[in-house]
Amino acid sequence: MTSPWNIAIPAVAALVATLSGVVIGALLTRHAQFVQWSRASRLEAYVAFLKAYSVVYDGLGHACRHQTNPTIDWTQWNQALATLSLVSTRSVMENAIAVDNAIWSIDACIVNGDSGMGRWLEFRKELEAKRVSFVNAARRELAVEQAPLVQVVGSNRRAGMIIHNNNDNPPQASYPISDRAPRATPSKSVGDGE
Template sequence: MTTGVGAVATIIGIVVGGFVGRRSEERKWVRDAKAEAFVKFLEQYVSLEIDLRDAYSEGRADAADWQGYNTALVALSLVAPREVSAAVEPMEEAIQEMIILGDGPPNHTEYERVHALMTESYSKFVNEARRSLDRKSEPLEFLVGGPPPWHMVRRWLPPSPAERQPE
């Protein structure tokens, strides 16, 4: 009888252990897939921001890798929870505003507003992504990487038409 009970307990232990192990592996895979998608998206976003900034300051059309950006966006949509996906929307709005801004004459006041939107939305996305990977994660107050502070961007911009002195 004790041999039979021991055998049943062993079988139950194997089944439960396999179930718990598989669940743990699935969670780890999902977390790793999310982290990879978040990193790829942020890489593409920063690359896009740099190209749009350069295009604006040089008065040229952008040469951004839209395929890479959209691929990263699709990968993100497969694994991102709702809060992280919602944090992408203002980032997208900022990109669209930057494209529109780049089509017209330089307007540094408007660019500063759009740049602030890009920086704010980047920060919100990073904090939502961190929280989705680890619920105990505290929001970051400042970020390393992403769009640079406005004062660093501003000093490299050529004068806007309103700032030029008449000769």
């Protein structure tokens, strides 16, 4: 005759194994979904930061080249920084802060009259170096397994153009020295009213 324990022990063992599998599977799925959500959140924050950067960059560039005070709405920029502080790693945030510090320093220089095309070319080099550092930190953190970038080009003119570090062919400037060609002023003919 079979003991009730001979039936109960295998049934309980099967039940425990099944429940353990369900719990472990749920934990692994939850972890994978969290990792995916976290990566997507960081990527979204990095894109928002770079979009806000392009608005600020264009505003500073226009003000500096035309020797006027910047008229920038800082709301989008501050929101992008706040979002980064919530989701990014320390390395990415340090690079974002370096970009922010450079922007505020350049803004102060322009407001104090330190502007003009020659000065903008100097400012632009500093800003672009900080932006490349930010992009490379973000790429490392997002596990983009490619060589670090030496230049990232993207504005309203050439959005998305990227130059990779290639030791055989050093990167060349991919845009003219001035952001936009000077506009021709219409000439008045003798009979035009003033």
